[in-house]
Structures are given as structure tokens and as C-alpha cells.
Amino acid sequence: MKKPLLSIVVHLLHLALFLLAMLFLQPCVVLAIMSTPSSLAAGDSLKPPNYVTSPSGDFAFGFLALPDSNASSSSSFLLAIWFRFDPGRVVWFAADAGSGSAVVAGGQSVLSLSTTGQLSLANPGTSNAWTPYTDASQNYGSLLVLRDTGNLQFLGLDGKTVVWESFGHPTDTLLPGQLMAPGTLLRSRASDTNFSAGRFIFIVQKDGNIVMYRTDLPGSGPLAPINAYWSSRTCCVDNGTTLYFDAELVGHLY
Numbered sequence: 001m002k003k004p005l006l007s008i009v010v011h012l013l014h015l016a017l018f019l020l021a022m023l024f025l026q027p028c029v030v031l032a033i034m035s036t037p038s039s040l041a042a043g044d045s046l047k048p049p050n051y052v053t054s055p056s057g058d059f060a061f062g063f064l065a066l067p068d069s070n071a072s073s074s075s076s077f078l079l080a081i082w083f084r085f086d087p088g089r090v091v092w093f094a095a096d097a098g099s100g101s102a103v104v105a106g107g108q109s110v111l112s113l114s115t116t117g118q119l120s121l122a123n124p125g126t127s128n129a130w131t132p133y134t135d136a137s138q139n140y141g142s143l144l145v146l147r148d149t150g151n152l153q154f155l156g157l158d159g160k161t162v163v164w165e166s167f168g169h170p171t172d173t174l175l176p177g178q179l180m181a182p183g184t185l186l187r188s189r190a191s192d193t194n195f196s197a198g199r200f201i202f203i204v205q206k207d208g209n210i211v212m213y214r215t216d217l218p219g220s221g222p223l224a225p226i227n228a229y230w231s232s233r234t235c236c237v238d239n240g241t242t243l244y245f246d247a248e249l250v251g252h253l254y
Contacts (some may be wrong), residue, residue, distance in 0.1 A: 102195035177247035208237030
């Protein structure tokens, strides 16, 4: 009877050592998860379906498979920012400057930050599909960083100056701490899963007025007065109007 008892004791000791090892290894596993990169430096690149995360892990930036496709086999991706644990919650995406529709990246697309400091998304066999710049004199940076606020910032060669940031160029969403300066607009998407430009525009006009427009009505253009259906009636303010989404008082828009 002693031999089976000894075997049971040895088995229990092995089990205890295994559980103890798992307990000590757990922080290493958590550390590995938390060490996901939150930035791209000069010379780095990103390819589908990869992404970086904010330091807290709440937000992700990179290539997100379109909702009607599978990430492991998809040939269509958005270059986007989303809540990491809810990929359906996209808060920003690279958009065509003219139409406002999302730029669709292929499975072989590459987002690169060149050693000379230029940031661009390229599809194979084509010229740059997307670049964030609106000012040709500010094409150079050294670091692309995703902040815990969900703001993607492209920093200059000094590592401090913000050359470009997603908070300054929203697509269809505002996040706490974000503002809309004069000339900034939000454009609805066609549907929750279709990132083509929709039929509504919300714009902080440079004359101080905040206006909602329909883009599918006849008229001289989508921003024509005849297509406006709501206004803040703050027109003709001397220094313009800025819309704030307060980060301290969540939900306070003023």
C-alpha cells in the first residue's frame, strides 16, 4: 500500500510545481501583451493585418480587415484607429481627400515611415494611396505614436513637434479631448459597415457657424445654403468658432 501512496504524493508535488511555475510565468505573459509597440520610427513599416497599440492597449492603429471579410484571408483592409477590444468601433480611418470615402488597402499594401521621414501608404503597382500631409513644407517626421486618447501623432525630427495628428483631421467620430477648429468637418459613412462617404456633413465653418448639410440634394454643391438643415446660429463671430468635446466632463460638448 505504501507504493501507490508514494506515487500519489509525487504526482501532487508535480502538480504543485506546475501551478507554481504558471503563477510565476503569468506576469511574463502579461508583460508580453503590454509590450506591443505603440509607435513606428523612421525606417519602420507596417503591413496587413498588423497594427500597433496605445500604451494602455485601449486603442489600436493599423490594418483592420473590412467588416465583411476575414482578417486571416482578407485582401481588403482599412488603415484605421479602433477600440482594440471591439474592432467594430472604428474612430478614424484614412480617407480620400476629395470624396471623403475610406482608402481601401490591399493585402500587400505597406504603410512606411521612410528613413528620410516621409509617411505614406502604398498599394503594389500604384503611387501612394494615402498620405496625411496637406502642407508640402511639413512632410518630414521621425516618429508615429498612438496616444492613450486615441490620437495618432506624427512627430517632427526633434521628436516633439506635432507635424500631423488624427485629432486634427477627424473622419466621422469625435473622442473626448478632441476639438473641431474652423474649417474642420465630420462626414457620415454610408453605413456601419460601409466606409464610403455618406450623405451628411457636419462642419465648423470659418464664418463661425456650425452647420449640418445634406450632400444628396440638388443645388450648387454639398455645402450650398439650400442643402443646410441645421445651424448653431453662431455666424460671423470675429475669431471663429471652435467645438470642444471635453475630456474631463465626458459627454460635455460645447
